[in-house]
Amino acid sequence: MSSERIIQVERDILGKNDRLAADNRARFQADEVLAFNLVSSPGAGKTSLLVRAVSGLKDSFPIGVIEGDQQTSNDAERIRATGVAAIQVNTGKGCHLDAAMVGQAYDRLPWLNGGLLFIENVGNLVCPAAFDLGEACKIVVFSTTEGEDKPLKYPDMFAASSLMLINKIDLAPVLDFDLARTVEYARRVNPGIEVMTVSARTGEGFPALYAWIRRRWAKAKQAEMAAQG
Amino acid sequence: MSSERIIQVERDILGKNDRLAADNRARFQADEVLAFNLVSSPGAGKTSLLVRAVSGLKDSFPIGVIEGDQQTSNDAERIRATGVAAIQVNTGKGCHLDAAMVGQAYDRLPWLNGGLLFIENVGNLVCPAAFDLGEACKIVVFSTTEGEDKPLKYPDMFAASSLMLINKIDLAPVLDFDLARTVEYARRVNPGIEVMTVSARTGEGFPALYAWIRRRWAKAKQAEMAAQG
Numbered sequence: 001m002s003s004e005r006i007i008q009v010e011r012d013i014l015g016k017n018d019r020l021a022a023d024n025r026a027r028f029q030a031d032e033v034l035a036f037n038l039v040s041s042p043g044a045g046k047t048s049l050l051v052r053a054v055s056g057l058k059d060s061f062p063i064g065v066i067e068g069d070q071q072t073s074n075d076a077e078r079i080r081a082t083g084v085a086a087i088q089v090n091t092g093k094g095c096h097l098d099a100a101m102v103g104q105a106y107d108r109l110p111w112l113n114g115g116l117l118f119i120e121n122v123g124n125l126v127c128p129a130a131f132d133l134g135e136a137c138k139i140v141v142f143s144t145t146e147g148e149d150k151p152l153k154y155p156d157m158f159a160a161s162s163l164m165l166i167n168k169i170d171l172a173p174v175l176d177f178d179l180a181r182t183v184e185y186a187r188r189v190n191p192g193i194e195v196m197t198v199s200a201r202t203g204e205g206f207p208a209l210y211a212w213i214r215r216r217w218a219k220a221k222q223a224e225m226a227a228q229g
Numbered sequence: 230m231s232s233e234r235i236i237q238v239e240r241d242i243l244g245k246n247d248r249l250a251a252d253n254r255a256r257f258q259a260d261e262v263l264a265f266n267l268v269s270s271p272g273a274g275k276t277s278l279l280v281r282a283v284s285g286l287k288d289s290f291p292i293g294v295i296e297g298d299q300q301t302s303n304d305a306e307r308i309r310a311t312g313v314a315a316i317q318v319n320t321g322k323g324c325h326l327d328a329a330m331v332g333q334a335y336d337r338l339p340w341l342n343g344g345l346l347f348i349e350n351v352g353n354l355v356c357p358a359a360f361d362l363g364e365a366c367k368i369v370v371f372s373t374t375e376g377e378d379k380p381l382k383y384p385d386m387f388a389a390s391s392l393m394l395i396n397k398i399d400l401a402p403v404l405d406f407d408l409a410r411t412v413e414y415a416r417r418v419n420p421g422i423e424v425m426t427v428s429a430r431t432g433e434g435f436p437a438l439y440a441w442i443r444r445r446w447a448k449a450k451q452a453e454m455a456a457q458g
Contacts, residue, residue, distance in 0.1 A: 006238070009234075009238045013235065041272060041352070042383060043270060043372070043374060043379060069382045070384065071381060074378060074381070095324065095353070122355065123354065123383070124324070124353055124355055124356075126299065126323075126356070127356065143374065145272060145397070146271055149301070150272060152300060152301050153299060153301050153352070154271060154299055155299065155300050168374070171404075174403055
């Protein structure tokens with residue numbers, strides 16, 4: 001097959017996804033739901049982080065979670081154990097969630113009016129960067145065990161994300177982890193990226209993360225009221 | 230675009246890759262080169278592991294390395310610092326190496342007659358599983374920091390690999406890492422997978438890895454002599 005034909009097929013797939021993502025975004029706005037798309041390598045700790053975050057936020061907001069994985073429903077079960085609604089999407093051979101999967105999973109969640117939707121993507125620092133799901137923003141979860149150079153090696157994902165959450169910060173002292181260098185590399189590919197350090201194991205940094213989420217929520221609310229005049 | 234058309238395009242891409250992988254495999258056999266395809270999540274430690282392994286093996290074998298990354302040539306430079314030849318392949322938006330890239334990079338390496346070729350794939354536990362590069366076998370590098378459940382969540386990669394190298398074993402005591410459970414999960418998706426533990430940082434486990442490589446090399450040599458009658 002010619003490379004021109006492959007590029008055309010890729011464009012068709014992404015174009016269709018973008019249309020469905022716009023539908024999702026319109027639904028989230030109509031429901032006043034703020035949606036975050038969490039992306040990372042496998043094992044960066046997205047689920048542990050979400051388990052802690054939804055536990056800390058569930059008394060303040062209606063919350064729903066969409067969990068993406070090639071196989072297993074382990075992650076949705078871990079979220080549900082906190083009392084928060086979660087839908088598992090298995091992508092099979094697929095390497096990312098797409099907007100159609102998220103739209104269908106959202107149908108199966110309870111109404112989250114005025115609340116938060118966390119979408120945990122398949123663990124993959126490459127492919128999910130190209131697929132808009134209708135989220136307000138992407139959050140890239142990055143673990144101290146992965147090495148400082150990853151923002152340079154996988155630049156698309158760091159360029160596409162609004163916030164870099166550096167997880168497993170409790171392990172930094174036993175690793176040769178250089179926080180300043182990681183932040184410098186991330187800002188080289190995305191000068192505007194915000195950065196926070198957390199530990200899903202110890203809870204370090206979570207109050208600041210909650211404050212960040214509340215600010216995003218208040219800002220979205222304000223924008224919406226301004227739009228309504 | 231219909232899902233039937235997408236599936237047909239995927240089949241075309243994989244079919245073309247398989248033909249080029251067969252060409253690579255024939256070339257490696259003609260050159261008596263044993264090729265390994267190293268796959269893992271970003272940050273599992275493939276490059277650190279290779280830097281140590283090629284240093285330990287370079288006096289016994291001609292060695293070449295092909296390094297895949299979306300961006301940067303950091304990894305090839307790290308390999309070259311050991312005195313071993315390395316070619317960097319940047320995949321750009323791409324999430325895996327393909328057989329065409331490997332064939333072209335192999336042209337640029339010195340003749341490795343009777344030696345070893347290590348191909349370090351893009352860090353991604355999903356997409357590289359489907360792309361044969363012409364290697365003798367895939368080695369999945371898995372880090373103790375990633376969590377025991379990954380073989381169940383990303384089963385294709387563990388099913389496609391002959392050896393699971395559990396890296397960062399020096400960190401196991403500070404993590405809640407359960408080695409037995411990881412091995413059990415990996416063998417649930419691939420009963421025949423071999424398992425070794427290593428630390429690219431401390432060198433723990435490398436003598437056993439070298440012995441494994443020498444056994445594979447001797448076996449390939451034997452098979453070839455048998456084929457020649």
